[in-house]
Amino acid sequence: MKKDLISINDLSAKEIEGIFDLASKIKKNKSAYANKLKGKSVALIFQKPSNRTRVSFEVGVWQLGGNCIYLGPGEINLGVRETVEDVAKTLSRYLDAIVARTFKHSDVLDLAKYSKIPVINGLSDLSHPCQGLADLFTIKEKLGKLKGIKLAYIGDGNNVCHSLMYGCAKLGVDLKVATPKDYEPNKKVVRESGFSLKNISNNPNEAVESADVIYTDVWASMGEESEAEERRRIFKDFQINGKLVSKARKNYLFMHCLPAHRGEEVSSDVMDSKNSIVFDQAENRLHVQKAILLFLLA
Ligand code: CP
Ligand code: NVA
Secondary structure, eight states: OOOOBOOOGOOHEEEHHHHHHHHHHHOOOGGGGTTTTTEEEEEEEEOOHHHHHHHHHHHHHHHHHHHEEEEEESSSOOOBBBBBHHHHHHHHHSSSSSEEOOOOHHHHHHHHHHHHSSSSSSSOOOHHHHHHHHHHHHEEEEOOOTTTOEEHHHHHOOOHEEEEEEEEHHOOOOOEEOOOOOTTOOOOHHHHTOOGGGEEEHHHHHHHHHHHHHHOSSOOOOOOOOGGGHHHHHHGGBBBHHHHHTTTTTTEEEOSSSSSBTTTTTTTHTTTTTTTTTTHHHHHHHHHHHHHHHHOOO
């Protein structure tokens, strides 16, 4: 049976720990894994722009000895030029895995359903599992553990927030989510992840209190550009700035999946502070995704 990675919820805590152990080994000794995907081809079907996900997957596949094909918006034209089902069945005859970045989450699910090869969710409107896994790996690397760590996610209850919710619930991270009213996380994700409703509020000050890690993401995600101005107004009290972080632990870590909009969800002084680990976090996308590929393909 082929395995997919559509949501962190697809993985057990033990499988996640296994991916993290492998990612650490790969990070320490890149050359030992140089032939692991020899002769294998992976395609990236991306309906949205990307810096980190595209580059880290392309470089990662190449470092593992495989071949990567980027299929940007307008090339496959998923669901328009032909059905998602026909795309999945065709590509299964050529490739060994697909990484998909879509608008509709159902498109990733359909690709997985009709493919004979592993499908990895490279971000959909509902979730961003590769991001969530790399984030938790980074926290573990920096703080030495995950259980009991206090993580505050401040901002939009979006795809990145959802993946953190699944991952934190599985690994015992004490996650608090603070969003403006009506921008709370998806109810199905709350139910499915077993995330406690008492850890979701509309109060950023309360959420960051004695936090070890503060995390934020853009206020308007890809596809929501027309709401950006309205959201800037609604989210203004949710900016991560000097005043808000003063309530966290002194040595708190600042995280952001990037791209960041400085002066919106985060002030430049926090983004550039010694507490900020955003580029270590971005680097770990590479190591963790290489481990994910080997976990699914080996
Ligand atoms: N964090 C992240 O997924 O970045 P990109 O959108 O640049 O891939
Ligand atoms: N929530 C953001 C994440 C970007 C990596 C978006 O979907 O645009």
